Amino acid sequence: MKRSSSNLKKALIILGTIAGVIALAFGGYAFYLYKSITDTASHIHEPIDRGSSDKRAEQINTSSQDPISFLLLGVDERPGDRGRSDTMVVITVNPKKESMIMFSIPRDTRTEIIGRGSEDKINHAYAFGGSQMSVETVENFLDIPIDYYVKVNMEAFKEIVDAVGGVTVDNKLAFKSGGYQFSEGSVDLDGDAALAYSRMRKGDPKGDLGRNERQQQIIKAIIKKGASPKMITKFNDVLGTLETNVKTNLTFDEMKAIQKNYRAALGNTEQFEVKGSGTKINGIYYYIVSDEEKNEITAKLKEHLEID
Structure with a gap:
């Protein structure tokens, strides 16, 4: 249960950063907010080498509303230990179609680790x-x-949820978790309640799949709340949380362009699950995703990203 709780926290943290990123652009209306935002954007900026990618023929242009993709990583880093990305969420956004696709890659998925030359x-x-x-x-x-x-x-988990003033979700299953009673229907959650809501797994007939659905509910709620103009009064809390807990290769200019040109896509989100089966190889548990399943997902994403 402790491991599950930690992993679910990280899943909820990740996409909360998109809410903060989108919310950044609203601060341009006043200088002191603009300065705080640019300082935070600079502090969290951590570029990576994209020259090795052969998946795009041309450079994307956010000002031209090219479809884009994100990988959201939830990590558990401690001094002297890089940790692992126990949560990996992929998002594709197509502003012309005004749609977004979001799904989680199970952390135990067996695949080739690029740069290691082995599967893990x-x-x-x-x-x-x-x-x-x-x-x-x-x-x-x-x-x-x-x-x-x-x-x-x-x-960053509880701080992000609390910084945006809590979130509201539409609960499909009445249950108890972490000392909270969650009824069916609209439920308001602060940081602690959001964690309890998301970590429940054993009492859900759908198991991990049900847990993943609740994770994504909160992720969407954070994005919606973070993109609201009302967030301007909560920027100090959001920026403080981002600065100490977030890294991204997004530049400030790209953040502004995404806020301006991609916001309409946030209201139409498609979610799905990566289907597979669990097995043990040499005594280690793995989640195996078939080539057929991967090909179906790839085709869906390429169409959404408008890639031939």
Whole structure:
């Protein structure tokens, strides 16, 4: 249960950073907010080498509303230990279609780790080579380009949810978890309640799949809340959380362009699950995704990204 709780926290943290990134652009209306935002954007900026990617024929242009993709990494980093990306969420955004696709890659998925020359659990890529290796491994696994990554430390979870003033979700299953009673229907959650809501797994008939659905509910709620103009009053809290817990290859100019040109896509989100089966190889548990399943996902994403 402790491991599950940690992993779910990280899953919820990740996409919360997109809410913060989108919210950044609203601060341009006043100088003091603009200065704070640019300082934070500079502090969290951590570029990676994209020259090795062969998944795109041309450079994307956010000002022209080219479809883009994100890899959101939830990591557990401690002093002297890089940690692992126990949560990996892929998002593709097509502003012309005004749609977004979002799904999680199970952390135990067995695949080739690019740069290691061997197969392993996909979340080990971060332990071996950080964000760079994670991006390249996911690109290889899905056969699509990953344009941007956002890495969030697990410590940001409660702060992100609380910084945006809590979130509201539509709960499909009444249950108890972490000392909270969650009824069916609309539920308001603060940081602690969001964690409890998301980590429940054993009491859900759908198991991990149900847990993943609740993770994505909160992710969407954070994005929606973070993109609201009302967030201007909460920027100090959001920026403080981002600065200490987030890294991304997004530049400030790209953040502004995404806020301006891609916001309409946030209201139409398609979610799905990566289907597979669990097995043990040499005594180690792996999640095996068939080539047929991967090909179906790749075709869906390439169409959404408008890649031939």
